Amino acid sequence: MKLCTFEVLTSMGRHRRLGAFLDTGIVDLNFGCAWHLARKGEVRPYSLADVLVPDNMLAFLQGEKTSMGFARATLEDVSTALAQGESLIGPNQEQLLYPADTVTLRAPLPRPPSIRDFDAFEEHIRKGNVVGPGEDVLWPSFTEKVDYGLELAAVIGTSCRNVQAANAQPCIAGFMVMNDLSARDIQRKEMKAHPGPAKGKDWCTALGPVLVTPDEIGNLYDLRMTAHINGELWSDGNSKTIHPTFEEMIEFVSRDDSLSPGDVLGSGTVGGGCGMELDRWVQPGDVMELSIDKIGCLKNRVVKRQR
Secondary structure (H helix, E strand, O other): OEEEEEEEEEOOEEEEEEEEEEOOEEEEHHHHHHHHHHHOOOOOHHHHHHHHOOOOHHHHHHOHHHHHHHHHHHHHHHHHHHHOOOOOEOOOOOEOEEOHHHOEEEOOOOOOOOEEEEEOOEEEEEOOOEEOOOOOEEEOOOOOOEEOOEEEEEEEOOOEEOOOHHHOHHHEEEEEEEEEOEEHHHHHHHHHOOOOOOHHHHOOEEEEEEEEOHHHHOOOOOOEEEEEEOOEEEEEEEHHHOOOOHHHHHHHHOOOOEEOOOOEEEOOOOOOOOHHHHOOOOOOOOEEEEEEOOOEEEEEEEEEOOO
């Protein structure tokens, strides 16, 4: 599945919903699940759907295998109905399927419980500002050097503790593109003072454009990873160079500690995957497009803060 958080404009204002991509558009999974249950004769389809397939990504991930299973069943039912020419309208006349160009994608996981970003064997735990596809990245007033970081991110899908790498793959719900934005001049000063990256590292992280389940990807460790700035190729790497593997990351982090659904693990920047390595720097107004095969393109524009 390719899961997403999308925003629609209704008479009651803007609402964010959990969705999944089909070739024909984006399915509202919560309303879709209610429709799926009603077709099976369930007398309380909405109440059950809110528990089985909630309308937001974090609550959905916290449902672990049960929520994933009902989401897959919902998509299968929707696909069958579409193939048979049926009308896709919810029990209370809700819209279940949206053309992709009529909604706005947001960060698949807008508020992760935590983001752990790896670099070789070092770990940094952060809870910074998260933006999604198409959202502007605000250039902070405290820096003169903003940099992108091309990373692959895994999202935890089950509660786990003391997991061996060989058994870690089922703990992963899916993968996203991650742009680990940094204020390099501030980061350099912070590292000299030895407090660890703080303001220079944690002011913004972009995640998206979708959360892709492992079965959609195949070989995770042979994916092309690219960064284009204003349409020009700056970075071109491959996930096979990432070390440690995500399974090894999970083993390390879960050692006498717990991981929870929605926690994010960043791979660390792929070789050549940031401007600092190239001595090239993004500027206000630049458009960053970070892409990973089988996942998609995460596009953000850098905007200077108005004083």
